[in-house]
Amino acid sequence: MLQKFKYKLLVFGLAIAALSSACKSTSVSSKKTKGVVLQSQNFKHYVDYFNTMEDENLKFAIPNDSSWTWMEKNIPLFECPQQNFEEIYYYRWWTARKHIKKTPLGYGITEFLVDRSYADKYNLIACAVGHHINEFRWVHDPKYIEQDVKIWYRGNEGKPMNKLYKFSSWTADALYNRYLVNKDEKFLLDLYPDMVTDYAVWEKDRQRKDGLFWQHDVKDGMEESLSGGRKVQNARPTINSYMFGNAMAIAKMASMKGDKEVEATFKAKADVLKQLIETKLWNKKSEFFETFTEKDTLAQVREAIGFIPWYFNLPEQNKGFEKAWEQIKDEKGFSAPFGLTTAERRSPRFRTHGTGTCEWDGAIWPFASSQTLTALANVLNNYNQSFVAKTDYFKQMELYVQSQYYRGRPYIGEYLDETTGYWLMGDKERSRYYNHSTFNDLMITGLVGLRPRADEKIEVNPLIPQEKWDWFCLDNVLYHGNIITILWDKTGEKYHKGKGFRIYKNGKEIAASERLEKLVGE
Template sequence: MILKPENFRHYVDTFNTNDIEYHKQFINNSAAWSWLEHSMPLFECPDKQLEETYYFRWWVYRKHLKKTPDGFVITEFLPKVYWSGKHNTINCAVGHHLNEGRWLSDSENYLVDYIRFWLEKGGDIRSYSSWFVYAVWEFCQVKGDYSLAVDLLPDLVSNFRLWEKSNLNESGLFWSNDDRDAMESSISGSGLRPTLNSYMYADALTISEIAKLAQKYELEGEFKEKANRMKKLILERLWDEKDEFFKVLPLESPNDSVATWQFNELDSMKNVREQIGYIPWYFNIPDEGYDGAWKQLLDIDGFYAPFGPTTAEQRHPRFMFQRDDHECLWNGPSWPFATSQTLTAMANLLNNYQQITVTKDHYFDLINIYAKSHYRKREDETMISWLDENIQPYTGEWLSRKILQEWGWRSNKGGVERGKDYNHSTFNDLIITGLVGLRPQKDDTLKVNPLVPEDEWDYFCLDNIKYRGKKITIIYDKYGTRYGKGIGLKLYVDGKKMGSSKDLQPIHVEL
C-alpha cells in the first residue's frame, strides 16, 4: 500500500465529534474507524475539501448497513418513515447503493444479501422505478463473478414482465408517475419519461447478457430485441430536435393515448428541459450527435448553479414554483440523486463518445461543486460535513431540512433531522470511476482514464481498492516526488506495476 490508513483517521474522528447519533444500526460511530480502515479504498489528493467529502461519504454509507433476519440491507433514511417497506427499505436508490458499495473490500458480505432481499425476502422492488438489473450486473462486473446474476435470472425476467404489464403504454414506451420516479412535484409531471424508459432499456439489455451467460439463447434474443426497440423509441420520441434535449411527454395514465409527439404543441408550462434528460447517457443509449444537450448543463439559464446542477432549467417560468404542502420538490432544487446520475452520464460521455461539447474541466468543476455542497452551517457559524435531501441551488442551504424544521419536525414526516445522512446518491463511485478513472470492463482487462485536467493536480492516489479479486493502486505524481515511484500515471495490480503513462493518458491492461 502506498497510503497509510492512519493518515486519514482524523476525518472520521471529526465526523464523530460533530455528530449527534440519533440512530444506530450495524456499525455505530465508536466502531466506524476500525471498520472503515479495512473496508474502504483510500484516496488522497491536493484538494482537502474534496478529500474530506470522500471520507465523509464512506462514514455516512456504513451508517446504513442494517442487519436484519433477512440478512443485510442498505437503508435510505435512518429514521423509520411510513412510505418505506420492510426493514425501512426503499428501492428507488438501490442502483446508487450498489454502485457505491461495490467498492468496499468486503462488499459481497453485505450486497449479496441486499440484492437477494429485493427478489426473495419481501423487498418491494417495484415501489419506485430503478435500474436494478443493470446495477446488479455492475456489482458482479467488479467482483468478476456473474453467478449471482445468472442464479437470479428467472426473478429478474419476472420483474421486467410485471413492469410491462403495469406501465407499458401502447406507444411502446413506459409510463411513469414522477412521484414513483422519486421525483415528486416536477414541472413536467407524469408521462413518458426519460427515467423509467432508460432504466427499462438498461435492464432489458442486461437481462439479454445474463441470459447469454446462462445459455438461454431464446431469452437472450427476446430481451435484446426489447432493448433495441426501447432505444429506437427513446431516440425518436423523447428527443426534442428544436431544444436538443430528451424530455417528458406528459400523459395522465399509462392507458392514455399520446395526442401529439411534437413538443412545440405541448402546454408550454409542462414543456421543459429537466435534468433527467441526461439519464440516457448513464446507460450509453444515445448515438453520437446528441451531445448538444450538454450545453445546458454549463449554462446559467440552463442547469448550472453555484450549488447545482438544478433539476429543471432556470429559464422556465415554473422554475422553483411555490408549493406550501410538500417539502421535496424536483422543480429546480439540486438533488444529489440527480447529480450522481448526471455525473455518471457525463463520465460516460467523456469516455465513450467522440464530442467537443464537454471536457474534463467541466467534469472537474461540477464534481467540486458537488463536494462543496456537503456542508451545513451551524448556529455558531461553524461549518460541518453534512448530507441531506435537496439543496437550494444558489445558497447551498439544505432546503427540505429547512422546511421540515420550520414545520416543527413533524412525526408523520420522519421526525427530527429526517434527512440527516441521507443515503440517496453516490459520490465516491464518481471519484473512483470518473475522476480517478477506474473503468470496469466486461472482459479480464482494466482501463484507467482519469478525468482530472492536466493542469489541476500535481498528485493523487487511489489505494487498497479491490477489482476482480485483485488489489489495485492508481497513482499520479507530476514530478515524481510525492510517492517516489517516478513521474506520471501508474497502475499497480497486487503490488506489481502493470501500466504507466505520462500526462494522464489512459492505461488499458490485461489482468
C-alpha cells in the same frame, strides 16, 4: 402451514448464505486491508472528527465507535491535494455505513435512518437501490449489498417485498455493473431469473401500447416536477432509460447463461426502447430528451432527467444528441453556483412549487446530480463529441463536493438551494445522512477513471485536468480479486515511484505514462 415451513426454510437458507458470504469475504479482505502506497492510519483523523459531529441518536449494525474498523477493512483509500475532496470521500463512506441494518433475513441498506411510513419492512425503500448497488460494489465485503438485494427480491416468503415496485429502478443494470467489478458470476446468475420476472412486472404494470413505459413522477422518486405530477401517467426519460439499461443487462446475463433465446428477446426489447426514446422523447427544437406526456405531446421543458439516457450509453453517436450537454454549461440551463439544477433555470416555472414537499422543479438533488455525473463520465469516455470536456466534469464534481457541507460541517441530505447552497430540509432529522445518491463511485469511475469491464484489461481514464492536481492516489481497490493502485505524481517527489501516471496490480506496475491520460493495463 406449508407456506410457513417454506418461509422458515428460506430464512435458514439466507442465514447460511450470509455466513458463507461472510467467511468468503473475510478470507479476501483480511489479507488486504492496507494499501500498496497509502497507509490507512493517515486518514483515521477524518472519522475521529465525524464521530464528534453528532450525538449518534440512532445506531444500527455498525455504530460510530466501530466505523473506522469497518472502513479500514472495506474501503479503497484516496488521497489528493484538495482537502475537501478527500474529506467528503471519507465522509460518504462513513455515512453509507450508518445505513447498514441487521434484519432477520440478513443485512439491509436503508435510505433514511428514521422510520418512514411508506417504507417496506425493516424501513427499506426501493427508490435508490441502484445507487446503493453502484456505491457498495467497491466495498470489499460483498455480504452487505448481496443480502440487501436478496431481501428485496426474496424476502417476502420467497417472493419480492411488497413495496419493491413502488419506485422505478435500474437494478439489473446495477447488478451487472457490480459484476464488472467483482466478477462474481455465480451471484449475478442466481439473480438472473428474478431480473427476468422483474422486467415482466414492469411491462404488465407500466408499458403503453406504443412500447414506451409511463410513470408518476413521485414513483420515479422525483415528485413535484415541472413536466408531470404525482398522478400523471407520463412517459418519462427516467423509467424508459432504466428499462433499456435493464434489458441490456438481462441480455448480457442470458448470454453468460447460454440462453440465446432470452438474450435475443431482451436485445430486441432494448432496441425497440432505444428507437422510441430517440424519436418520441427527443425534442428537435430544444435539442433535448424530454418527458412525453399522457396527452402524447412533449413537455416542452428541459429537466435533468433528459441526461439519463447517457447513464446507459443509450443515444446513438453522431446523430446530434450530444448537443444536449451544452446545457450544463449554460446559466439559463442547468449551471448554478452550487451544482446542476433539476430543471432548466430559464423556465418561467423554475422553483415555483414552494419548499418542503420534495420539489423537483429546479433545486439541486444529489440523486439527480449523481445520475447526471455518471452519464457525463460515459459521454466523455464513450462518445466522440466537442460539447463537454474534462474541465466540465471536474467543475461539477468540485461543486458537488462543495455542496456537501452545512454550517461548516460535512453533510448529505435531500436537496439544496442552487444559489446559496442551503440545505432545504437540513434541520429535519429525516434528511440527515440521506442515502439517496452516489459519490464515491463517481470518484472512482469518473474522477480517477477506473472503468469496470468484463475482460482482464484494466482501463483508467482520469477526468482530472492535467493542471489541476500535482498528485493523487487511489489505493486498496478490490477489482477482479486483485488490489489495484492508481497514482499520479507530477514530479515523482510525492510517492517516490517516478514521475507520471501509474497503475499497479497487487503492487506490481502494469501501466505508466508521463502524462495524466488514459491508460490500459494488460
